[in-house]
Amino acid sequence: MGWFWFIIVGAVAGWLAGQIMRGGGFGLLVNIIVGIVGSTIGGWVFNLLGIQAGNGFVGSLVTALVGAILLLWLISLLKKKK
Numbered sequence: 001m002g003w004f005w006f007i008i009v010g011a012v013a014g015w016l017a018g019q020i021m022r023g024g025g026f027g028l029l030v031n032i033i034v035g036i037v038g039s040t041i042g043g044w045v046f047n048l049l050g051i052q053a054g055n056g057f058v059g060s061l062v063t064a065l066v067g068a069i070l071l072l073w074l075i076s077l078l079k080k081k082k
Contacts, residue, residue, distance in 0.1 A: 010035030042067025
């Protein structure tokens with residue numbers, strides 16, 4: 001059941017980040033990828049700053065969402081430089 005929730009959290013976080021950063025989602029597969037990569041980035045940043053988002057679905061979602069937003073923001077910065 002762990003992988004199932006990991007994918008669900010990734011999809012929701014990716015979709016929400018897409019809504020916040022660009023005004024639209026990217027499709028299910030890309031949302032999942034953005035959310036999973038975002039959860040890794042969010043976990044790293046939260047750990048670096050000493051922030052604890054909590055356990056369970058909501059804490060995982062917040063961490064993944066923050067990381068996904070950071071990921072999309074960094075991608076947008078790289079696209080502007082080209």
